[in-house]
């Protein structure tokens with residue numbers, strides 16, 4: 001088997017998506033290993049969960065950088081490089097990135113967003129989906145580009161929106177789809193099956209069906 005890609009997962013909170021990546025990577029056939037988990041928040045619950053799997057964790061507290069985002073990112077970049085990291089997976093990492101980190105990791109950094117992009121970029125996606133009255137909502141894994149929530153789309157999963165939904169119930173339904181599509185997207189990227197061409201992701205033939213499927217969850 002070819003070498004598994006070394007992945008760092010960046011988190012700020014509970015880390016349920018991080019956990020889905022860790023679980024998938026337990027399979028030796030998975031093309032990536034989660035080598036490092038970094039949080040900007042020392043209280044992120046995901047840190048303990050990752051450590052429980054024997055994964056190295058680190059905290060880079062953004063509050064120590066007094067608004068100097070680039071200095072924060074330079075330290076992050078140095079940390080990732082010192083560990084031989086090849087791919088970054090953002091999983092609920094609540095920091096806006098500057099062009100420094102985005103460019104340094106161009107086409108090697110992916111993110112999960114809880115909406116069907118390009119709809120509902122930014123925060124409070126479930127509230128906004130309900131206010132708008134869309135009948136389908138979901139999640140997107142995409143490469144990170146300079147514009148927030150705007151990079152090439154790797155994979156999406158959709159769920160129905162029910163009349164009885166609250167932001168919480170809809171968010172929970174979307175989260176189940178997030179946990180399915182993020183490992184799939186990471187596998188596509190780590191194996192080299194997904195690559196960026198212009199503003200789109202191109203998939204190798206045998207993987208196109210897999211990613212092209214719209215996942216409809218109950």
Ligand code: GRF
Nearest residue numbers: 014015016017092112113114
């Ligand atoms: C997820 O909904 C993810 O899509 C968004 O932030 C949330 C993180 O949740 N970017 P978790 O920490 O992975 O549980």
